[in-house]
Amino acid sequence: MTIAILCIAGIGLVAAVVLAIADGCLSVKEDPRIGMVVAALPGANCGGCGFPGCDGYARALVAGTAPNGACAAGGEACAAEIAKILGVEAVATERRVALVKCCGTRSEAIRVGDYNGICDCGVAAMTAGGDKGCTYGCLGYGACANVCPKGAISVRDGLAKVDKRLCIGCGKCVAVCPKKLIELVPASATIHVLCNNPDKGPNVRKVCGVGCMGCHLCEKNSGGKEAGHFTFQGFLAKVNYENPPTDAAIVAKCPAKCMAEDPHFESGR
Amino acid sequence: MGRYFVLMVSAVLVNNFVLSRFLGCCPFLGVSKKLDTALGMSGAVVFVMTIASAVTWCLDRWLLFPNGLGYIHTLAFILVIAALVQFIDIAMKRFLPPLHAALGIFLPLITTNCAVLGVAEMNYASRAGFGEAVFFSFAAALGFGFALVLFSGIREKLAHADPPRCFRGIALALVTGGLLALAFMGFSGLDKGLERIMQ
Secondary structure: OHHHHHHHHHHHHHHHHHHHHHHHHHOOOOOHHHHHHHHHOOOOOOOOOOOOHHHHHHHHHHHOOOOOOOOOOOHHHHHHHHHHHHOOOOOOOOOEEEEEOOOOOOOOEOEOOOOOOOOOHHHHHHOOOOOEOOOOOOOOOOHHHHHOOOOOEEEEOOEEEEEOOOOOOOOHHHHHOOOOOEEEEEOOOOEEEOOOOOOOHHHHHHHEOOOOOOOOHHHHHOOHHHHOOEEEEOOEEEEOOOOOOOOOHHHHHOOOOOEEEOOOEOOOO | OHHHHHHHHHHHHHOOOOOOOOOOHHHHHHOOOOHHHHHHHHHHHHHHHHHHHHHHHHHHHHHHOOOOOHHHHHHHHHHHHHHHHHHHHHHHHHHOHHHHHHHHHHHHHHOOOHHHHHHHHHHHHHOOOHHHHHHHHHHHHHHHHHHHHHHHHHHHHHOOOOOOHHHOOHHHHHHHHHHHHHHHHHHOOHHHHHHHHHO
16 A cells, blocks of 8 residues: 555656656747737637737747738737737728628529528539529528628528628638628728629629619719729729728619618627 | 557457547547548547557556556556656657647647547556557557548538538537447458458
8 A cells, every 4th residue: 555655656756857857948938929919819719810820920920920910800909019019010900891792682682593402602602603693692501601700790681791890800701702792891981882793784683683783873973983982893883992982872872772881780799 | 460460450440449449539529520630639649649558568567567556557547648748748849849730739638538548558458568569559549540530521521411400510420420430340350350361
């Protein structure tokens, strides 16, 4: 009995001594600023900065290989705090949020078939472009909602909707959307064109009741071409987010009803 | 050579650690959602199990058995394995940073893993020689890794499936694990047959 106790205690002692020596001799001296920067970051590990988690971004920041301000989740307050730790200037960045550029709900946009396959936009898009008549529109199978680290996206009436308050602008939904219709826009911009179809007006009308026809009326109502609030790709109006329109009256004047003021919804969380 | 081949087949396919001995079920379910984490975990388990069995074998033969302390071997093994994994963690961080980056986060998970302790217990019970014990541990860990990688491949595919609500997540994983174990039952007797051919 005594031998057994001594034996176990001895093993424990030897292990403790070895570990203590190993910790002293072999430990890697890390820059203490890495820990401080990690503490300053939000810890969401969303990967929006392009590094593997907050830890990876903190290492790159301390090493000087990453720009301060790439963290969309932390925003300006976080960048300022990191700047204080590292003694560098924060790069001013505006908060960006995801916008789904489609407003063709189940009642407005025509569905050309029944899709009963795997409930994922990517798979649905591979099946003859999906069941929606408009091949540019939101399929509503929620690939973006599944990939969102903050649960900011939910599918309502066949359309993905982003909660502006929860969105951290990591861009994962932008990458996963097979129709490429999600865009990161400045959070301060309120007037958006919710369509992604560059086809001619009549062709758009055949498949969707609220598609952009490229009539240029939004441009005319916001001060003409010189004002530069809109750009056009084919027959599709796009808001110029470098210089976004501010007059909300143009939304109601859109004949196609594809414009909206602050279309982000609040999920109630 | 032939004996080692039979031992390998037996440990990987017939008496698979997860699927027929039911050891190491928590990492089997916990880290099998993605193939790359499953590969990392498998690598860490192979590494730790091989070294741990060598150390526990020495402990058993040179300290516990000669002093008639065989009855406390489980306690001693837990202590030594826990200390060893910590030591490997520290040493790897210092000398092999790339390997630590790949396996590091899995090492603390293995500290108290039943598969690692289980293999030490089996070596203790079988009274195998040093080479055989270490090789068996390596093969058993390889079997664990094989099952984990297979399972994660299936789970990655299943992530796209649309099962009834009550089956989502871990329930479906458990059913799948059971089916995989059933499939591995098909290998039973293979080691005996091979042994006969080898003779």
